Amino acid sequence: METRTKDKEVEDLLLCAQEARVRAYTPYSKFRVGAALLTEDGSLVPGCNVENISFGLTICAERNAIARAVGEGHRTFKAIGVVADMKDKFVTPCGACRQVIVEFSVDCEVYLGRPDGAYVKTTIDKLLPDAFTPHVANLESLTK
Numbered sequence: 001m002e003t004r005t006k007d008k009e010v011e012d013l014l015l016c017a018q019e020a021r022v023r024a025y026t027p028y029s030k031f032r033v034g035a036a037l038l039t040e041d042g043s044l045v046p047g048c049n050v051e052n053i054s055f056g057l058t059i060c061a062e063r064n065a066i067a068r069a070v071g072e073g074h075r076t077f078k079a080i081g082v083v084a085d086m087k088d089k090f091v092t093p094c095g096a097c098r099q100v101i102v103e104f105s106v107d108c109e110v111y112l113g114r115p116d117g118a119y120v121k122t123t124i125d126k127l128l129p130d131a132f133t134p135h136v137a138n139l140e141s142l143t144k
């Protein structure tokens with residue numbers, strides 16, 4: 001897939017994710033994750049992971065950002081950036097988040113970043129090939 005996102009946009013996206021990461025509520029895992037969405041109209045929407053004493057209620061940074069973005073009226077994302085507490089690895093969105101990303105953008109670019117500024121680029125199509133989408137279920141019209 002062609003990269004549609006400019007270098008400066010990627011830089012800003014990962015900075016937004018990094019700033020969100022420090023707001024994460026992670027008393028149990030201590031694993032802070034920040035995410036940011038670049039919407040169709042160029043807005044940036046951040047999210048962080050929010051844990052709970054009832055562990056299964058934890059929401060990941062990526063889904064938190066998506067819920068917030070949808071609440072603000074955004075439904076198409078050019079890219080998502082994810083930054084976690086890692087020195088030599090990149091964190092990738094969990095399976096649940098991949099499915100929620102693809103609901104809104106089958107061609108979303110995914111930038112995996114580290115606090116030291118390093119990042120790698122992938123796509124939701126690579127992370128979740130042959131995804132089950134509204135289009136596959138012939139239900140795309142319901143999403144408009």
Ligand SMILES: O=c1ccn([C@H]2C[C@H](O)[C@@H](CO)O2)c(=O)[nH]1
Pocket residue numbers: 026029031032033048049050051058059060061062082091092093094097
């Ligand atoms: O891509 C990821 C991976 C993990 N987490 C969170 C969930 C939990 O709070 C903590 C440890 O799994 O990290 C995210 O927010 N995003």
Ligand SMILES: [Zn+2]
Pocket residue numbers: 060061062063093094095096097098
């Ligand atoms: Zn997740």
